[in-house]
Amino acid sequence: MTITFIGSGNVAWHLSQALQQTGHSVTGIFSRNTATADALVQQLPQATRLPSLYLTDTHTDVVLIAVPDAALPQVAQELQVQPGTLVAHTSGSQPLHMLQTIAGARVGVFYPLQTFSKSKPLDLEQVPILVEATEQDTLQQLQQLAHSLTDKVHTAASGTRRQLHLAAVFACNFTNHLLGISQQLLQEASLTNELLQPLIQETIAKAMQQHPYSVQTGPAIRHDQIVIDTHLQMLQQHPHLQELYHLLTQSIQRTGTAE
Amino acid sequence: MTITFIGSGNVAWHLSQALQQTGHSVTGIFSRNTATADALVQQLPQATRLPSLYLTDTHTDVVLIAVPDAALPQVAQELQVQPGTLVAHTSGSQPLHMLQTIAGARVGVFYPLQTFSKSKPLDLEQVPILVEATEQDTLQQLQQLAHSLTDKVHTAASGTRRQLHLAAVFACNFTNHLLGISQQLLQEASLTNELLQPLIQETIAKAMQQHPYSVQTGPAIRHDQIVIDTHLQMLQQHPHLQELYHLLTQSIQRTGTAE
Numbered sequence: 001m002t003i004t005f006i007g008s009g010n011v012a013w014h015l016s017q018a019l020q021q022t023g024h025s026v027t028g029i030f031s032r033n034t035a036t037a038d039a040l041v042q043q044l045p046q047a048t049r050l051p052s053l054y055l056t057d058t059h060t061d062v063v064l065i066a067v068p069d070a071a072l073p074q075v076a077q078e079l080q081v082q083p084g085t086l087v088a089h090t091s092g093s094q095p096l097h098m099l100q101t102i103a104g105a106r107v108g109v110f111y112p113l114q115t116f117s118k119s120k121p122l123d124l125e126q127v128p129i130l131v132e133a134t135e136q137d138t139l140q141q142l143q144q145l146a147h148s149l150t151d152k153v154h155t156a157a158s159g160t161r162r163q164l165h166l167a168a169v170f171a172c173n174f175t176n177h178l179l180g181i182s183q184q185l186l187q188e189a190s191l192t193n194e195l196l197q198p199l200i201q202e203t204i205a206k207a208m209q210q211h212p213y214s215v216q217t218g219p220a221i222r223h224d225q226i227v228i229d230t231h232l233q234m235l236q237q238h239p240h241l242q243e244l245y246h247l248l249t250q251s252i253q254r255t256g257t258a259e
Numbered sequence: 260m261t262i263t264f265i266g267s268g269n270v271a272w273h274l275s276q277a278l279q280q281t282g283h284s285v286t287g288i289f290s291r292n293t294a295t296a297d298a299l300v301q302q303l304p305q306a307t308r309l310p311s312l313y314l315t316d317t318h319t320d321v322v323l324i325a326v327p328d329a330a331l332p333q334v335a336q337e338l339q340v341q342p343g344t345l346v347a348h349t350s351g352s353q354p355l356h357m358l359q360t361i362a363g364a365r366v367g368v369f370y371p372l373q374t375f376s377k378s379k380p381l382d383l384e385q386v387p388i389l390v391e392a393t394e395q396d397t398l399q400q401l402q403q404l405a406h407s408l409t410d411k412v413h414t415a416a417s418g419t420r421r422q423l424h425l426a427a428v429f430a431c432n433f434t435n436h437l438l439g440i441s442q443q444l445l446q447e448a449s450l451t452n453e454l455l456q457p458l459i460q461e462t463i464a465k466a467m468q469q470h471p472y473s474v475q476t477g478p479a480i481r482h483d484q485i486v487i488d489t490h491l492q493m494l495q496q497h498p499h500l501q502e503l504y505h506l507l508t509q510s511i512q513r514t515g516t517a518e
Binding site: 010068069070093113114115116117119120122126127128152154160162163164166167168169170171172173174175176177178179180181182183184185186188189191195196197198199200201202203204206207208209210211212213214215216217218219220221222224225226227230231234235240241243244245247248250251252254255 | 269327328329352372373374375376378379381385386387411413419421422423425426427428429430431432433434435436437438439440441442443444445447448450454455456457458459460461462463465466467468469470471472473474475476477478479480481483484485486489490493494499500502503504506507509510511513514
């Protein structure tokens, strides 16, 4: 298929190159950020940077919209395509009907459930892709596109996708932030973060095998107030981390009992 | 060496069996919880359950104290050993001098930096062990004991160990809790948690390679208020999760900028 991308951020960066590598032809990139659009065009032998969202003179089988959710309404309003073009957004949270204003388009959702950073190469074969469309032929085309990247293709309605995305924010975005805090604390103590890697790996391995609530360890679940108070005192230079420590401790104590 | 354990919880469970398997002889277990002490004794061919903390009639080279931090002061007060016995606690937070009241003992710290659950077997070879002692011969004996389990033996003063433990609470205990919340949200939406496993694995792999703050993704770092508001609304049945979502979002926004 010939594919046009709207957006040039982390998702567009990885998705466009992976689709190009599996035999599709990414022919155009549009982005408000012309610098990142140009950088991405350079990675894609058949692509040019598009000057606007008026694509009525440009043939493309598929338009994939990979922009921040906040920018999606305006893109949906301004985008013009040739009749019958498949237009899909890649958002975890936004409903399918966001795209219904696009005249003549067949619309859908193409949501890769992964965290994308330009600085780290990514194997998309292990990534679940959630697709959604009202029309059967549109759905089939999205499934086909997804299957060219991964075996893990799921059809999910907007409500389901949104719930999955919320769970993903806790499991990925918030977890990453806690790992960042942990590294910050190690750095402040002039300690190497390698010391914690076996612990982090075991934590994740355990959480994959059993419900995390059932294998919770640490001072919070043991109601070990001496340690909790010591830690809160150690964080006194970081009041917002004290608050976070306190709230996470409370949350652990309300959801489980020690082994 | 002949080793006696005070405590029969998760740490004593794994550490005693690992030491027995590497050629040491675990000869005694004392615990206020006689049921778990008996269960552990059954795993250790040379061990008996000890009736009290008065070990003056019992020869043992090493006593390892693996009890909750809150119980440590009382154990340190009541424990009596033969002169010259090495007594070490296994706590991340408690200082070495907690044990100075034990008459005639050579005292130290033997802290394995790992999360222990009885329900999951564990390979201790990858686990860092932090040791501490004032006397050189005591330190050497603790290092020798640790080296029988792992190559990753570090000498660390109480202050350093305490800072490492605090970082570990964020990286392990709090991270595990967030993964639990994520699974709870999936269950409430009748979704399988397998869908999130590639995302979690990539999150951790990325955080091991680069500073997590520098690879933060998601609605918080993008300041995508539409998604944030949607998520907060979806959590309205769980006010404490709303509060946690809000605080973690704030914390992400103060510590980084989007890629």
